[in-house]
Amino acid sequence: MNSVSPNLDALARHVSLKVNGAERSADVEPRVLLVDFIRTNLRLTGTHIGCDTSSCGACTVLVDGTPMKSCTLLAVQVSGRSISTVEGLAAGAAMSPMQTGFHEEHGLQCGFCTPGMMLVGTALLEHNPNPTEEQIRWAISGNICRCTGYMNIVKAIQHAAAIKAEAVKAPKPEAVAAGGGQ
């Protein structure tokens, strides 16, 4: 599948962007939404569509590190930018602190809002490593969850913050080995 609207290729524009660290490009109609580009052209289906009107946040991705709702951005608007989606959170099989937090604190039920929530949480901790509950609630207030009632999502983000803080404090594994861990 090369494009959302193959029959309108005459109008197509070339979009080239970095997605989860990899260069991706395609020719798409100017009207193609970023979320459709991600889901249909790139087949990265972890980014969801919940409302089409930027009200629910299920489509949230990070654009150069900032959470944005990809249902109200055009793909052509982000050409040349760097996008992170849920598929880019884990490093191989190892879950990121945010994913671990959501698992440990039961921060998800149906899982539909989860990618957006985790990306917002990840961006929050980048600039505020130790947010208060109020700051977390404000940060995720553009994302709707119908299942959890948010309490466990707040805990999940706090959990991720704690893992990250611990990682900063703890010596690196190599350092342990070099320090006579054997």
Place this chain on the structure above:
Amino acid sequence: MAATHVHGGIGESIKRKEDSRFLHGKGNYIDDLALPGMLHMSILRSPHAHARLKSVDTSAASGMPGVIAVVTGELMAQHKLAWMPTLSNDTQAVLATDKVRFQGQEVAAVIAETRYQAEDARDAIVVDYEVLTAVTSPEGAKTAGAPLIRDDKENQKDNHIYHWESGDQGTTRAAFAKADKVVRLHTFYPRCHPAPLETCGCVADVNGVTGKATIYMTSQAPHAIRTVFALVTGLPEQNIRVISPDIGGGFGNKVPVYPGYVVATAASLLIGRPVKWIEDRTENLISTGYARDFHMTGDLALDKDGKITALRVHLDSDNGAFFADAQPSKFKAGLFHIVTGSYDIPTAHITADGYYTNKAPGGVAYRCSFRVTEASYLIERLITNAAIEIGMDQAEFRKKNFIRKDQFPYHSATGWVYDSGDYHKAMDVALDQLGYDELRKDVEKRRKQGEVTGIGIASFTEVVGAGHGADFDILGLRMFDSAELRVHPTGKAMLRMGTKSQGQGHETTFAQIVAEELGIPAADVAVEEGDTDTAPYGLGTYASRSTPVAGAATAMVSRKLREKGRKIAAHLLEAAEEDLEWERGRFFVKGSPDKGKTIQEIAFAAYTNLPEGMEAGLEGVHYYDPPNMTYPFGTYAVVVDVDKGTGQVKVKRVVAVDDCGVRINPMIVEGQIHGGLTEGFGIAFMELITFDAEGNCIGSNFMDYLLPTAWESPKFELGETVTPSPHHPLGAKGVGESPTVGSPAAYVNAVIDALSPYGVKNIDMPVTPDKVWAALRAAGVSE
């Protein structure tokens, strides 16, 4: 040898097995599915609530880029598919042929190579409508001279659908004649919508060669849908395969059959390629299963000591254009007649009338067991109003009238047999957790200082876990459920059920039941649901029935395999069966605990070393038809402050004590309660689907239909009591819906308690600041 601990039995908060794929963006929701050659469908919907269809011109649309077909009602009628049966034995238009009867009704559909092209062409269809007067309420529906909505039905002369009664009119009338006090409440439980974050949709894939129709669908009840499809289309049932993939929330919205499913399937059959149909949010909110829309009047008769002597209720139900409520066929107003609630009320009489209106059809139970929410709301609001009117503390009034522990099993005035309960205990735990007595004094003190503050209580009783099959069926299908368990030679297992998780955590909870009953660690039990070709037949997941019914089936099938395991163990140990004792995961010889065989060793032997004459394998299936419903209950208490200047209500505290019997995974149970309390908060204060006089739906997107975010949502303090169900094999009762059923009344009761010094007796939901402000002003309160 000491008992080995089998990880993941009942009562352990193990982490969820299903999390991983969702955390990595690898869930498999309907819209994630892309089949080779797949086309996309978009539905043209009526902009009018009531109009005669004069013509549908598809000529421009048909020639547009990428368009494969345009389907109209006329085309569907040629295949006898313009109408379909509903879950309440009515008919519903698939694509309109004569009139449109609600805004958002399906008129035509475009099938194209891409969704963008399908939507372009949809907008090029020209429809000529003759606009008719719209009916938007039961009151309007019964007015003399009201337009006849269902002129398609031969014997339908007005807009009345049903009259239904429960209880005893004579004894109730007599009790009211003797009453010392009668308290009346008229309240409207407004229309709201389950609004799961994932909308509804399907991918229909009919194989032109084999005739096999595979329909991937966001369905909470895939088997029932398969049977309905077979009956509607005439396709042989073995040639229909319904697959519910991961579902992004359901809350009742994904129970019914929607026209889009039927059109997509017909289109795939005609075109010979897979067809995908995914609703957008507006389509979801304006056309699919709404909830509530009950206009209720309740009268409570009291004696001079404050004992309730009778309850009388009348309700008018607004059912929309087609009677498509998803509910057991015997009960026209769902299980509303549980309305006597947690109280020992000697006699009751309930009357209900349903009406057609020009609004979307499909009254579903939004996180509720078939209209229990409306019943619980009415009785709990009445109870609080009665307490205020007679000047008795609302907790005290409830305790005075509760069904007592020693009265269970309790036969209610409307025919229910409550299985078990201890309502006084749940109330005491809640009051204690809240610090009620101190808080009440504080409220009185602050009121003297001019503050508007209050405490609301609701002590709900739910009725969940349908059947028993003789009393509960949907279109004749008895409401049993099923579990099939296969233990592999290596001792790992596959469990399949007739239910379908939409986020409830079935893959974990039901594996824990196997762990408990058969001793195979939960991690070793894969749970699969939703594929009708592989799962045993079941009625699906809604009305909190999964744990009460399929959970019971899982326990029973595990026990069956355990009994076969006993025979195999006896053979392996060369002992008599009756000399063997079971501990979780292992049989051993009585008095010789070292001499035993684990379930894994037994499973291996089931394929390698069987007693003479025994059938090989270790697998089974159980269809569980529950002897009774289960009756979860609890007490919720809410503390609010009201801003006199703006009417804004601030929820300060929520204490929720739930008794759902035995909890299988407490973490999952608490997660469900959090979610339900939040949806209850949304219903009480924010969520509203309403209509203007022309029948335009107000609430058609998430700017107008307000859902709670993390910013508004309260924090919850949970408590529990445990009163096992006496008839469920594990003592479990089900919990997913209790908080949505119980909490709206608690929130509203808190507001009414706060406003009671000003004589305010009712504000209908959603309790928005403007309504509170107006009530305060009407009572002469200024800032």
